[in-house]
Amino acid sequence: MTPDFLVIGAGVAGLRAAIELAEGGNVLVVAKDSLQESSSQYAQGGIAVALSDDDEVELHEQDTLYAGDGLCDRAAVRTLVEEGPAAIQQLIEWGAAFDRDESGLAFTREAAHSRSRVLHAHGDSTGREIARTLYRRAASFPNVTFHSYSAAIDLLLDDGAAGALWYDAAAQSTVTITARAVLLATGGLGRVYANTTNPDVATGDGVAMAWRAGAEISDIEFVQFHPTALHVEGAPRFLLSEALRGEGGLLRNHSGERFMERYHKLRELAPRDVVARAIVTEMQRTDTPDVLLDLTHLDGTFLRERFPRIFETCLRYGVDLSRDPVPVRPAAHYAMGGVRTDLDGRTNIARLFAAGEVASTGVHGANRLASNSLLEGVVFGARAGRAMREASSKSVPRTCRAEPFTAPCQPTHEMRQLVWERCGIVRCGDGLRLAIQQLEEERGISTAFTPERTEARNVHQVALLIARCALAREESRGAHFRTDFPVKRAEFEKHSVISKDAGIRFQ
Ligand SMILES: Cc1cc2nc3c(=O)[nH]c(=O)nc-3n(C[C@H](O)[C@H](O)[C@H](O)COP(=O)(O)OP(=O)(O)OC[C@H]3O[C@@H](n4cnc5c(N)ncnc54)[C@H](O)[C@@H]3O)c2cc1C
Structure with missing residues (x-):
């Protein structure tokens, strides 16, 4: 073609x-x-x-x-x-x-x-x-x-x-x-x-x-985590839009307590990374797998009309937004x-x-x-x-060279769990080094092409890029938070750039 x-x-x-x-x-x-x-x-x-x-x-x-x-x-x-x-x-x-x-x-x-x-x-x-x-x-x-x-x-x-x-x-x-x-x-x-x-x-x-x-x-180390994804057994991590909090939705822990005021003056409307980290901290503090997004004080008809897709999706998974606080937790959202x-x-x-x-x-x-x-x-x-459109039409050869296909044998779900735990919302140097080590471990290489192995190869390479750049950025800024470097540092007010041939640089 x-x-x-x-x-x-x-x-x-x-x-x-x-x-x-x-x-x-x-x-x-x-x-x-x-x-x-x-x-x-x-x-x-x-x-x-x-x-x-x-x-x-x-x-x-x-x-x-x-x-x-x-x-x-x-x-x-x-x-x-x-x-x-x-x-x-x-x-x-x-x-x-x-x-x-x-x-x-x-x-x-x-x-x-x-x-x-x-x-x-x-x-x-x-x-x-x-x-x-x-x-x-x-x-x-x-x-x-x-x-x-x-x-x-x-x-x-x-x-x-x-x-x-x-x-x-x-x-x-x-x-x-x-x-x-x-x-x-x-x-x-x-x-x-x-x-x-x-x-x-x-x-x-x-x-x-x-x-x-x-x-x-x-x-590539900057990954935005959305604070409120649906957390119901068997349901996908369906996004519960920020607009729900914009319209008055409240975050509560399982004791019914509003907790965002302890983390930021804008409470539920604090920046996404702040809300996501606050939820993780609250989940750890209370030893619960999620927190609750409470919309039950808002008018049910308004909710159904303003958020028809969200309302119907939650209902499908047994949650009535007008009556039930919704179990939510953060999820990776945007690169x-x-x-x-x-x-x-x-x-x-x-x-x-x-x-x-x-x-x-x-x-x-x-x-x-x-x-x-x-x-x-x-x-x-x-x-x-x-x-x-400006790309010249001249000298386009009919065939080009493709790299030989090789993919890691690590199961994709294992890699994803590792990336979630080590390269997620809260990171630290030791965790990132461990992630790199485990991703680089020799677990065999497959040369047989299948669509699944193609995806596994991509997940593996992107995971390594995120981990390496997150390790190199020794500061906390925006969506990238490190417990061992918890503040912003002027020397890192630069973009990370990584390439196969030249390694990582900041510029
Ligand atoms: C649940 C959710 C809610 C969001 N809400 C908002 C919002 O309200 N406002 C906002 O501004 N942003 C929102 N975002 C972010 C925004 O939707 C995305 O950043 C944006 O749509 C990306 O557009 P895109 O065209 O770059 O990629 P996409 O829309 O993701 O399209 C990617 C395309 O690439 C194709 N593709 C991928 N890999 C391959 C491959 N190997 N070969 C061939 N095709 C491939 C896919 O099939 C798809 O067609 C949301 C994102 C999500 C997930």
Whole structure:
């Protein structure tokens, strides 16, 4: 297969890029699972944008920089907040139906935002509405083709060409694709952890593939843990949006005591990392497996109408939000770091681009401001698409070289548990060293390709990248907290950059 452009991933970033690329040639969008299985589809709370009458781009910028804890790339933040309003207007023109009230678009407020600037759709299905809109637009171009159930295994980069080896689940065979340029839009890496809000597809494939191909990976130690994921036996770690606390939800321990006032003056609306650590501390202190999110004092009809998807999902697992406090605990949620790019999605490898959660522009710094990532996908996905159009069509060889396939024999669930315990919300040097040692232990290497082993290889490599960079960052900042270095240190006000050939540096 030789499209002009290959887009790996069909979330908001990949779809938005495909729309731009349609002007430049044939586009092939591949997705590992169905086109509907992505973090984008599960995004509930909303998309942040400075569009309301009392808001300003500068305020959105300030809030993003503050959340990023000294590590945001200022140019990236400026680009996000400045281009955000036009990007949203365009989505509306393409048919996105954001919720409205009597005064127009309905903006809600989320933690660490100084204004009400979060747009939502169908209450708590914002990502699904944006992805639906973008898919419809992208699919309206005859030169944009989609392949679902097609997992990219490795990037093929040789002599300035780009491509990928992918596994076609329907045909049960591997296929080679070469193109003028490749976009990694593979989303996050939550599935590297035993507890995560992310869908099954989020195994960090893009970071692992890029790493193997020699790309620079930046700030990968910064993983955001969402404080409130559903904790019910047999249920997935379904996210209970911050907006529930924004609307008055209270956190209690199993004695019924509100505990957040002991940890932060903003109580339930403290920054995510603070709430997540407070919950872990409270669970340890009271020796309980979770805490309770209490919404029982709020009106049941309001809850059902404002959060229809959350309400129905909790009911399915036997929890009635209007009557039962919900058992919750933190879970891995969002990767601030990823494949290092400039503001147009360019990586350090010619013809290889990245956008969305897999990329690291530096826009989130050490901690992401809630609801900034859908906006990131839309803004930086479009920019990457435009930049890729410039990739020359000359001298693209028909075939590229692939690395021989090797994968570790460690069971994936063991690795995920290890990463959760040692590279999770609270870290320390000894734990991180132990994680590295156990991940590096010789447990055998498999050269027989299977889709499962491909994922195991990616989980293993991403876990090692997180552990190594978390060990090298001897401070606590944003979402990265170390008990042996509990404060921020000026010498680490830098991005970590790690690559296969050059090791780790801070810059
Ligand atoms: C439960 C939940 C709630 C969230 N709520 C919000 C919110 O309210 N607001 C907000 O701004 N952000 C939210 N986020 C974060 C946000 O949804 C994501 O950061 C964003 O949608 C990522 O978009 P993306 O296009 O980069 O990746 P995704 O939407 O995750 O798409 C990734 C795509 O890559 C494909 N893929 C992955 N690996 C491969 C491979 N090897 N080969 C082929 N295809 C591959 C997948 O199949 C998928 O199509 C939430 C995330 C979750 C999980």
